[in-house]
Amino acid sequence: MSHDVAARRATRTGRRPGSVDTRGRILDAARSSFGERGFEGTTIRGVAARAGVDPALIHHYFGSKQRLFVAAMEFPVDFAAMVPRLVAGPREGIGERLVRFVFETWETPTVRPLIVGLVRSATTDPVAATMLRELLAAGPLLALTHAIDRPDARLRASLVGTQLIGLALARYVVAVEPLASAPIDDLVRAVGPTIQRYLTGDLARGEAAPAADPED
Amino acid sequence: MSHDVAARRATRTGRRPGSVDTRGRILDAARSSFGERGFEGTTIRGVAARAGVDPALIHHYFGSKQRLFVAAMEFPVDFAAMVPRLVAGPREGIGERLVRFVFETWETPTVRPLIVGLVRSATTDPVAATMLRELLAAGPLLALTHAIDRPDARLRASLVGTQLIGLALARYVVAVEPLASAPIDDLVRAVGPTIQRYLTGDLARGEAAPAADPED
Numbered sequence: 001m002s003h004d005v006a007a008r009r010a011t012r013t014g015r016r017p018g019s020v021d022t023r024g025r026i027l028d029a030a031r032s033s034f035g036e037r038g039f040e041g042t043t044i045r046g047v048a049a050r051a052g053v054d055p056a057l058i059h060h061y062f063g064s065k066q067r068l069f070v071a072a073m074e075f076p077v078d079f080a081a082m083v084p085r086l087v088a089g090p091r092e093g094i095g096e097r098l099v100r101f102v103f104e105t106w107e108t109p110t111v112r113p114l115i116v117g118l119v120r121s122a123t124t125d126p127v128a129a130t131m132l133r134e135l136l137a138a139g140p141l142l143a144l145t146h147a148i149d150r151p152d153a154r155l156r157a158s159l160v161g162t163q164l165i166g167l168a169l170a171r172y173v174v175a176v177e178p179l180a181s182a183p184i185d186d187l188v189r190a191v192g193p194t195i196q197r198y199l200t201g202d203l204a205r206g207e208a209a210p211a212a213d214p215e216d
Numbered sequence: 217m218s219h220d221v222a223a224r225r226a227t228r229t230g231r232r233p234g235s236v237d238t239r240g241r242i243l244d245a246a247r248s249s250f251g252e253r254g255f256e257g258t259t260i261r262g263v264a265a266r267a268g269v270d271p272a273l274i275h276h277y278f279g280s281k282q283r284l285f286v287a288a289m290e291f292p293v294d295f296a297a298m299v300p301r302l303v304a305g306p307r308e309g310i311g312e313r314l315v316r317f318v319f320e321t322w323e324t325p326t327v328r329p330l331i332v333g334l335v336r337s338a339t340t341d342p343v344a345a346t347m348l349r350e351l352l353a354a355g356p357l358l359a360l361t362h363a364i365d366r367p368d369a370r371l372r373a374s375l376v377g378t379q380l381i382g383l384a385l386a387r388y389v390v391a392v393e394p395l396a397s398a399p400i401d402d403l404v405r406a407v408g409p410t411i412q413r414y415l416t417g418d419l420a421r422g423e424a425a426p427a428a429d430p431e432d
Contacts, residue, residue, distance in 0.1 A: 123336040129390045137392045166382025176353045189420035204405035
């Protein structure tokens, strides 16, 4: 509360305002707004009101709504650190381990608005779409499929991405039952084998068939 | 062209305007706009300009943007007719048959803007979200899982829905490679077994095998 007042006063008087705390509060407010309304439905004015700061302060820190979005969507989780952890352990359990890791991460209060905001925004905003494209086909999933070292790493990463994003959309954005309220354990058992096959299985691109393969 | 003029004139003079043709042209324009911009980014004025009619005509026919959306999203495909066709034939090929049917349908020029528009709009608009929820967990997919008659029909339908919608998002909305340009045959081979397991397999809800292979 007194933070808000201080931040507003600081902006008016031109002093540098409350630093990390204020910036963090703006980012929290932005994440909530992008999560609830998506990119198009979010305004800097609305984020400012939610954070209890002057809109000018947001312009000062972030410049534009798009840069605010990029800053707000920075995941507070080190996904790179996940890869060795997932690859360690029995190969045949890697699908289930990934599904469990992903849902446990997504369902922490700091991450959930991010994933929802990203899906909500990516369908209409180009910057968000690029971020989602990265998340689906590059980034940590591609690092994981490279570590697993099977052919078609990029295809595998993107297939895993489609299943996980489809689940995020169904569970968090449009709330489809029974998925929306299924325990994570149920999701792990239902979806783990899908992810396992995408990561390590035969995607039937040639290696499967008895008759000679025409492609790839 | 003369249609446009006629329609505008008809509106101005209060006569009933150009009927099915005009209505169809408005719906085509609406589908394109919802597909490109989503619900929030679409305006009745923009749809009118695209269709070459007076905005008043759209209000006259559809009342509101939301009702225009609902009318525009009516799929020109009889999905109910698909169920017996998919269920006929070898049970173990049903996953691949569904994936092929879905992508061949989605990629017809009349349907593609619908699925893109629905995904683009469902992330922010409640009516579109309800339609997507229906599509994912009820409607034709639930009819299919009921026809297949395995336990957990609703869970199976919604899991199939998440994988298909995740693919639509990746392939059509954010254009993730290699999925965006993969031939349908490749998608069928890569994703068919996932859908097969969701439709007919053991989802490991208690009945799971102790040691044997978890897949297929």
